[in-house]
Amino acid sequence: MGAPCTIGEDRALTNDVLNAGYDAVYQRTAVVHTVVPHTYRKLCRMYIRWDRSFIREEFRLARIVWRRPLLPRILTVIDSVLTDLRYPVAYAALPMTVALACSNPWTMVHMFECIGAASLVYSLYFLRSERSSEFLYGVLYSYFYSFGLLWIFPYALLTLRNPSWLTR
Helix, strand or coil: CCCCCCHHHHHHHHHHHHHCCCCCCCCCCCCCCCCCCCCHHHHHHHHHHHHHHHHHHHHHHHHHHHHCCHHHHHHHHHHHHHHHHHHHHHHHHHHHHHHHHHHCCHHHHHHHHHHHHHHHHHHHHHHHHHCCCCHHHHHHHHHHHHHHHCCHHHHHHHCCCCCCCCCC
8 A cells, every 4th residue: 555645646646657657547446535624724725736736737747648658648638638628618607607697597596406416426426336425415515616616726727836835
């Protein structure tokens, strides 16, 4: 069993392995534990650290991937594009949602329904794979994220060069 590391460190270690010419594989039985902050401020600081690290490691992966064999390279590019597109799509949808909500307040009800439906799919997958009643938190968390944490990624992107990693 390896030493524990944070999400960003994990991505950096994976990039180190790939950069050295080795392959990285998915480990279904891997277990990750996170010390969860108890205040909103500390939670935000943790997510800012993670998002800054995610962004930096995505840029690093973009340089590494072109030295990989063709099939893994194609799969990595597809995965990265699909993963990274969620941000501009989500943030582009915000002004449209606000504009629609101003003209038709029921838009907000539909948005709440969509958030709930999408998170329920992920939560049911979690329930199926983990057999834990904690799957219910997934739906609640998606609302919390949508209204309390959505600002973090743009902030991390805008402050990417900030040397403070907010660890204290």
